[in-house]
Amino acid sequence: MTFAIRAGILSQLGVDFQLSDRELGFVNSMAFLGFPVATIIGGLLYNYLGAKNLMWIAFFSHMLGLVLTITAGGFWGLLISTFFIGFANGTVEAGCNPMIADMYPEDKTTMLNRFHVWFPGGIVIGSLISKFMTDASMGWQLQVGIIIIPTIIYAVMIFGQQFPKSQNIETSTSTNIKALFSPLFLFMVVCMTLTATAELGTQQWIERILGKAGASPMLVLAMVTGLMAIGRYFAGPVIHRLNPTGVLWASAVVATIGIGLMSIATGPMVYLAAIMFAVGVMYFWPTMIGFTAENLPQTGALGMSLMGGAGMFATSLWQPVIGGWLDSERAAALAQGMSSDEADLVAGQATLDNLATFPAILIVLFGFLYFYMKKKNKAEASEG
Numbered sequence: 001m002t003f004a005i006r007a008g009i010l011s012q013l014g015v016d017f018q019l020s021d022r023e024l025g026f027v028n029s030m031a032f033l034g035f036p037v038a039t040i041i042g043g044l045l046y047n048y049l050g051a052k053n054l055m056w057i058a059f060f061s062h063m064l065g066l067v068l069t070i071t072a073g074g075f076w077g078l079l080i081s082t083f084f085i086g087f088a089n090g091t092v093e094a095g096c097n098p099m100i101a102d103m104y105p106e107d108k109t110t111m112l113n114r115f116h117v118w119f120p121g122g123i124v125i126g127s128l129i130s131k132f133m134t135d136a137s138m139g140w141q142l143q144v145g146i147i148i149i150p151t152i153i154y155a156v157m158i159f160g161q162q163f164p165k166s167q168n169i170e171t172s173t174s175t176n177i178k179a180l181f182s183p184l185f186l187f188m189v190v191c192m193t194l195t196a197t198a199e200l201g202t203q204q205w206i207e208r209i210l211g212k213a214g215a216s217p218m219l220v221l222a223m224v225t226g227l228m229a230i231g232r233y234f235a236g237p238v239i240h241r242l243n244p245t246g247v248l249w250a251s252a253v254v255a256t257i258g259i260g261l262m263s264i265a266t267g268p269m270v271y272l273a274a275i276m277f278a279v280g281v282m283y284f285w286p287t288m289i290g291f292t293a294e295n296l297p298q299t300g301a302l303g304m305s306l307m308g309g310a311g312m313f314a315t316s317l318w319q320p321v322i323g324g325w326l327d328s329e330r331a332a333a334l335a336q337g338m339s340s341d342e343a344d345l346v347a348g349q350a351t352l353d354n355l356a357t358f359p360a361i362l363i364v365l366f367g368f369l370y371f372y373m374k375k376k377n378k379a380e381a382s383e384g
Contacts, residue, residue, distance in 0.1 A: 035087070097304045120232070122150075203224065215268070330347040
């Protein structure tokens with residue numbers, strides 16, 4: 001919900017605080033920066049604190065970030081408050097991913113996909129709430145305040161619960177750290193920076209990118225993330241049929257086509273292009289985490305946390321760049337004599353064209369990974 005509502009109120013924040021898209025990009029980047037800071041700390045401390053204590057840290061960070069956002073008086077206030085929200089989101093990830101992998105040692109990727117249903121699921125809820133409240137002329141402060149409700153709910157849900165103890169993941173932090181220097185892990189980190197930016201970079205700017213394309217950006221976001229939630233819930237057969245590397249390779253191809261189509265679509269065609277985009281990105285994040293859990297088990301909770309952190313850190317770096325693309329493309333279009341609406345459309349399409357580069361690179365990288373893992377698994381099977 002924090003992700004969706006932040007996307008939905010960007011224009012309001014820009015008007016109220018007189019911020020450029022590049023400055024809004026820096027505000028966005030704080031959420032994606034707070035996330036990896038939390039995953040690094042949480043990953044290192046998971047073996048000592050456990051999932052439950054990390055969830056309590058997340059709760060207090062969420063509450064602090066939301067209250068500071070509502071009371072923010074300008075650019076710097078938004079930066080600080082958004083960082084705490086990102087930190088809270090990352091702490092949830094650091095606590096829950098390894099817990100899920102530990103609970104389902106024989107089905108890690110499938111169950112991590114199911115767990116991650118509620119990232120897009122929450123975006124669906126947040127998107128629809130943001131659209132309704134914006135259409136009703138409700139201010140951005142009220143929209144942010146709504147997020148306090150699920151924050152309190154999840155605190156009530158974990159209060160008094162008995163969390164499982166680690167049994168099936170590597171709990172030696174020194175072993176975890178040594179395993180991080182595996183060439184395969186480092187390769188996957190590079191891939192994660194691209195998958196996360198392709199997915200989250202596009203979604204976070206949906207309102208600014210598609211605002212003049214003839215489709216409702218928040219309905220597009222709700223539709224995309226709704227499809228992602230369904231796809232992740234029923235990921236099991238897909239994962240078992242194609243295997244994780246096959247899923248990642250196919251996803252890169254479809255995501256590239258989807259973003260490319262969105263960059264030229266207008267009107268109802270935007271929704272069709274968005275469906276292709278959703279199918280392309282729906283398995284990226286949880287399958288990358290699942291691949292790490294299954295094929296790099298010695299990295300333990302730290303490896304899963306850092307994999308997610310790498311994706312969010314890269315996305316944080318690209319946020320001001322994406323905002324800068326929108327600013328420069330709009331300025332160039334206005335200089336050519338276009339109207340404001342036409343300039344916004346051209347800027348959004350040009351930015352999507354740039355974003356399509358990320359999954360396009362992944363087609364090559366995941367193709368290499370597919371054949372590498374196929375050869376590796378075949379060699380291990382023959383030795384066994």
